[in-house]
Amino acid sequence: MLKKKPDDHIVHDCPYSKEMREILNVSEYSKMGLAIGVDLVPMQAHYHKTFDEIFYVLEGNMDCTFYDPEEDKTWIEQLSEGDTLVVSRGVHHKVTNASSKNKIMVISIPPYHPDDEIPSERI
Numbered sequence: 706m707l708k709k710k711p712d713d714h715i716v717h718d719c720p721y722s723k724e725m726r727e728i729l730n731v732s733e734y735s736k737m738g739l740a741i742g743v744d745l746v747p748m749q750a751h752y753h754k755t756f757d758e759i760f761y762v763l764e765g766n767m768d769c770t771f772y773d774p775e776e777d778k779t780w781i782e783q784l785s786e787g788d789t790l791v792v793s794r795g796v797h798h799k800v801t802n803a804s805s806k807n808k809i810m811v812i813s814i815p816p817y818h819p820d821d822e823i824p825s826e827r828i
Contacts, residue, residue: 707729707733707734709728709729709733711726714726714727714728714741715727715730719742720748721742721745721746721747721748721749721800722742722743722744722745722746723743723744724742724743724744725740725741725742725743726740726741726742726743727739727740728740728741729816730816730817731815731816731817731818734816735815735816736814736815736816737812737813737814737815737816738756738811738812738813738814738815738816738817739810739811739812739813740810740811740813740817741763741808741809741810741811742808742809742811743807743808744803744805744806744807744808745767745800745803745807745809746800746803747799747800747801747802747803748799748800749799749824749825750770750772750797750798750799750824750825750826750827750828751797751798751799751822751823751824751825752794752795752796752797752798752823752825753794753795753813753821753822753823754794754795754821754823755794755815755818755821756794756813756814756815756816756817756818756821757791757792757793757794757813757814758791758792758811758812758813758817759789759790759791759792759811759812759814760784760788760789760790760791760792760809760810760811761788761789761809761810761812762784762785762786762787762788762789762807762808762809763786763808763809763810764786764806764807764808765785765786765803765804765805765806765807765808766783766784766785766786766803766804766807767783767784767800767802767803767804767807767809768781768782768783768784768800768801768802768803769781769782769784769790769798769799769800769801770798770799770801770828771792771796771797771798771828772796772797772798772825772827772828773795773796773797774795774796774797774827775795779827779828781801784809797825797827797828798828799825799828
């Protein structure tokens with residue numbers, strides 16, 4: 706069993722959010738990563754080769770743009786509080802607009818790895 710309190714979270718400086726709170730990482734739980742992004746802002750598009758991401762909007766709203774290279778398809782999703790979105794590995798994605806106050810839970814399966822954030826010029 707693992708129990709963590711907010712003071713145990715690792716807070717990362719992040720260019721696309723006020724803070725990124727890493728709640729679970731691969732050294733603590735090998736099956737998934739869990740983080741909270743606070744006050745996300747528009748970001749450069751990127752994709753991941755080795756993991757899927759599940760977004761759950763805790764607060765606020767945001768617009769995200771996606772590109773799926775397997776289908777050669779680009780689209781926009783508007784996310785609001787309570788929405789869940791699964792981003793499969795390989796799908797390019799970025800936040801294009803967000804409310805000034807927002808919070809999103811990010812689950813990475815398998816866990817997030819910083820070397821697998823590949824910049825994209827597709828969107």
